[in-house]
Amino acid sequence: MQQPIKKRSPSYKKAVLHLQKDRKLSKIITQVGKCQIRVIDNKFEALVDGIITQQVSDAAGKAIAARFRDLFDGNFPKPEQVMEKKIHQIKKAGLSMKKAEYIHSIAEMVYSKQIDFKLLEDQDDEQIISELVKIRGIGRWTAEMFLIFGMGRMDILPLGDLGLRNGIAKLFDIDKPSDTQITKIASKWSPYRTVATWYIWKGVKNFKNV
Numbered sequence: 001m002q003q004p005i006k007k008r009s010p011s012y013k014k015a016v017l018h019l020q021k022d023r024k025l026s027k028i029i030t031q032v033g034k035c036q037i038r039v040i041d042n043k044f045e046a047l048v049d050g051i052i053t054q055q056v057s058d059a060a061g062k063a064i065a066a067r068f069r070d071l072f073d074g075n076f077p078k079p080e081q082v083m084e085k086k087i088h089q090i091k092k093a094g095l096s097m098k099k100a101e102y103i104h105s106i107a108e109m110v111y112s113k114q115i116d117f118k119l120l121e122d123q124d125d126e127q128i129i130s131e132l133v134k135i136r137g138i139g140r141w142t143a144e145m146f147l148i149f150g151m152g153r154m155d156i157l158p159l160g161d162l163g164l165r166n167g168i169a170k171l172f173d174i175d176k177p178s179d180t181q182i183t184k185i186a187s188k189w190s191p192y193r194t195v196a197t198w199y200i201w202k203g204v205k206n207f208k209n210v
Contacts, residue, residue, distance in 0.1 A: 002102075004207075007181065007198035012035035012037070012072075012192075013032075015035065015154065015195040016029060016035060016195065018192055019189055019192055019195060019196050020167070020195075021188070021201070022188055022189065024171055025171075025189070025196060025199065025200075028199050028200065028203035029172070029199055029203075030136045031050075031203055032168060032199055032202045035195055035198060035199070037148070037149070037152075037194070037198050038149070038197070039149060039150070039152040040122065040149055040150055042076060043117040043120075043146075043150045043151070044078075044079060044106075044107075044110050044117070045076045045150075046107065046145075046146055046149050046150025046151075047106060047110075047132075047138075047142075047146050047150060048068075048076075048103055048107075049145075049151075050059075050138075050143075050145040050146050050149070051067055051102050051103055051106070051137055051138070051142060052065050052095065052099065052103075053065070053145070054099070054139075054141070054142060063094070064094040064095060066095055067092075067093040067194060068090075068093040068095070068114050070093070071085065071089065071090065071092065071093055073138045078196065079107040079108070079110040079111040080107075080111055082104060082107035083107050083108055083111060085104070086136065087100045087101055087104050089101070090103055090104060092165075096180070098137070099137070101135060101137070102137025102138075103137075103182050105136060105137070106135065106137065108136065108197055114137070120145055120151070121151075125147055125153055125155070125156065125165070128143065128146075128147060128151070129143040129144065129147070132146065132167045133183060139160075140158075140160060141158055141161060144156050144158040144160075144161075145158070148194050148198075150177040150180060152194050153194060154191060154193075154194045154195065155190055155191040155192060155193050155194060156197070157182070157183070157186050157193040157194075157197065158184070158197065159179050159182060163200070163204065164182075164197050164200055164201070165177065166204070167200035167201065167203070167204045168182055168200065171200065174184060
């Protein structure tokens with residue numbers, strides 16, 4: 001039987017009150033409703049989910065993640081359980097060969113403590129990103145998703161995320177906004193840029209009404 005994924009939902013009341021000062025974002029917040037970012041307690045799981053969802057749609061990512069769990073009787077595996085599988089077996093979840101290799105390698109690194117999540121806890125966002133991008137298969141976007149969904153960091157602005165870029169383009173009527181423009185717009189959202197990003201992801205379908 002598949003076990004429920006252990007997630008926690010921090011309080012976002014202060015963040016929402018701060019973000020509602022932005023008129024355009026406030027309308028999106030009203031339309032979307034309560035912030036429901038779910039932080040995954042199992043950091044190995046959060047990191048693997050980041051690999052799985054690289055460059056695929058949200059629906060495809062969820063489907064592949066479910067099939068990955070099915071390889072382990074519906075439960076998210078421990079690193080040693082992943083290591084027991086052959087890479088071609090992991091690939092059967094619908095992953096590319098490279099992603100299957102990345103996940104297998106990361107399992108080995110977590111098991112051997114080459115990746116020590118406890119040590120990351122005390123580091124700031126950029127320090128964690130700097131450490132994670134040294135690992136094969138992890139780029140800045142994946143590291144930022146880990147900070148959001150694995151560590152609950154509140155002030156992440158994933159500039160490389162297409163959903164965020166397209167959302168800001170529509171919300172603020174800017175054709176192909178640059179990193180500088182996005183950073184400037186988002187500066188007023190700090191220290192809650194993670195929450196603003198989530199609302200933009202969720203509210204994109206409503207932008208034409210803002």
